[in-house]
Amino acid sequence: MGKRTALYDAHTALGARLVDFAGWDMPVNYGSQIDEHHAVRRAAGMFDVSHMSAVDISGDDARAYLARLWANDIAKADAPGKALYTCMLNDTGGVVDDMIGYHLGDQRYRVVVNAATTQKDLAWMHEQAAGHAVDIRHRDDLGIIAVQGPKAHDAIAEALDEELAPAALNLKPFYAIESYDWLIGRTGYTGEDGFEIILPATEADALWSRLRRAGVQPCGLGARDTLRLEAGLMLYGQDMDDDHHPLESGLGWTVAWAPDTRDFIGREALEKHRAGDHREMTGLVLEGRGIMRAHQAVRQAGSEGEGETTSGGYSPTMEKSIAFARVPASWQGEVEVQIRNRWVPARMVPLPFVRKGKIKV
Amino acid sequence: MSEIPGELSYTDSHEWVMNDNDGSVKVGITDYAQQSLGDLVFVELPEAGETVNRGDSCAVVESVKAASDIYAPVSGEVTEVNEALIDAPELVNESPYDDGWIMKIRLTDEEELGELMDADTYESLVEEEEDDE
Structure with a gap:
């Protein structure tokens, strides 16, 4: 049996199909x-992403510490x-993890990191904290619900209390509002307008129910993956890694990069990669029949080198x-992908494929 | 809960087999299989006239999640494939035992039918797999 989020019972009551994801029992879908x-894409959906980890960073050196991290x-x-x-890099310029960081107040920050990398991230963050006056605290008492879609705004207006709702609805993209142990950000991972709500795990079930009553469709990790793929958003462990x-x-x-004197972990190694030859990420749209998946070979007639898919579907x-x-x-233009x-x-197309409900390629 | 019609035969790789009693069988994937795969978005069918051996991978179904091979439950010649699936793979989700059939095979050895599972045996297999989840 895997770890369970505070919404586990809500998922099973909705008939979710559960799968193991980084040691957590998570809904992959609730039907289709x-x-x-x-x-x-058309209305509003919500995701339990409580398996992701909120980590609070505070103390006199918090800003200076994160400036390097x-x-x-x-x-x-x-x-x-x-x-x-942002990404957090290792000394060779590889990606330890990607994350959203929130500036909560004077020398107070919160990052949300991936579930599968949490222990590795915490170890790395503690290691880099040596000599800094910072407190690093894994907030496993919190849950996270993402509400996404063109109707997310209306759903939030209905589901939040009269004090929080107006503040949340006034948020510009990539801003957040904190109220006691709630943090509501206008962020997401779908290419649509939306909110991510970090709240005490004990209150997650009540919010989930209010969002249900506001007509929001529960969505599993399956839809989260196809949405982020369309939106051109990279996934740790597939599209980037150590x-x-x-x-x-x-x-x-x-x-x-600017200014040149800006010092961050991995910069020196990354400068070398930047000056040398390196491959680049592109979008692909299949023109023949089939479905592309991760780790398929890509070739281009008349061109040197080879490519590989990192995510596909x-x-x-x-x-x-x-x-x-x-x-x-x-490379540019036409390529071939090896499917079986x-x-x-x-x-080849620039990313994203889809944004705010519209096809861009 | 998935539907397991009593009159069909089954394989441990979740194909169903309907005996047409004229030396041919119709083949598809079970309700349990389509539920596990999720929404199907692509089906690669064999060609009519192709010869298949029992256990050969002879078709592929792909869902939003993953690709999955379909194995020939019996040996013989593929006489017909369900062309409707090319444009409407979702028929396998909507009607796995009827409109979502995949192919017909003319048997080379009718005795192979006796080696398939009956509905009760298949049901125990599905229960076991569900417990493992």
């Missing part, structure tokens, strides 16, 4: 994954309530197979 996907620039999160997406740096993982945009919005692939930087024993034509 495709219906759940469409609910988020994060490859993105903490100065972008100096406004109170600002959220920032052995792959951000520049070859579609995450170059999250690395803040079926796009319910486009009704086609789409993938991310790491390919030589010089066949080479199937595909087209």
Whole structure:
């Protein structure tokens, strides 16, 4: 038996199909994954992502500590309530994890990290904290519910109390509001408008029920994966990992190089990768029949080198197979992907495939 | 709970077999199999006229989650495939034992039918797998 979130009973009552995910029993779907996907693109869906870990970082050196730990620039999160997406790199420039960091107040921050990497992340964070006046606290007393979709705004208006709702609804994208042990951010992982609510695990079930009454569709990790794939959002362990740096993982945009004196862990190694030859992440749309999956070979007629898909699947919005692939930087246009024993034509496209309900490629 | 019609035969890889009593069988995947796979989005069918041996991978069904091989439950010649699945793979989810059939095979050895599972045996297999989840 795996670990259970505070919403486990709610999931089983809804008939969820549960799977093991990083040691947690999590819903993969509640019936049709495709219906759940469409609910988020067209109305509103919600996800229990309480298996992810909130980690609070506070103390006199909190900002200085995170300025080194994060490859993105903490100065972008100096406004109170600002959220920032960033990678945390190792000494070779590989990605230890990706995360959203929230600036809660004076020398108080919270990061939300992946479930599968939590113990590794905590060990790394503690190791890097040597000599810094910081307190690092894993908040396993909290749950997280993501509410996503064009109707997420209306659902939040209905489900939150009259004090919290107006503050939440006024949030700009990538801002958060804290109230006691609740943190509501206008963030997400689907390419739609939405909110992520971090709250005491003991209160998760009541909020889930209110969101249900507001008409929000419960969605499993299956739909979460197809949504993030369409939205061009990278997944740790598939599209990036300890052995792959951000520049070859579609995450170059999250690395803040300026000014030249800015010092962050992994910078030196990453500068070398930046100056040398490295592959780049591209989107692929399959033109022949089949479904692309992770770890399929990619080739281009008349071009040197080879590529590999890192994530792939079926796009319910486009009704086609789409993938991310790491390919030589010089490639563009038409390629072929090896699906079982066949080479199937595909087209390179910039990411994202879909954003705010609209197909972009 | 999944549906397991009593009149069909089954394999441990979750195919069902309907004896047409004319030397041919119809083959598909079970309700339990389609539920485990989730929404199907692609089916790769064999060609009519192809010869298959029992246990050969002869078709592929892909759901949003993963690809899964379909194994020939008996040896013989594929006489017909369900072309409707090419444009509507979801028929396997909606109607696994009827509109969602996959292929017909003309048997080379009718004795192989005796080696398939009956519905009760298959039901115990499904219960075991569900317990393992």
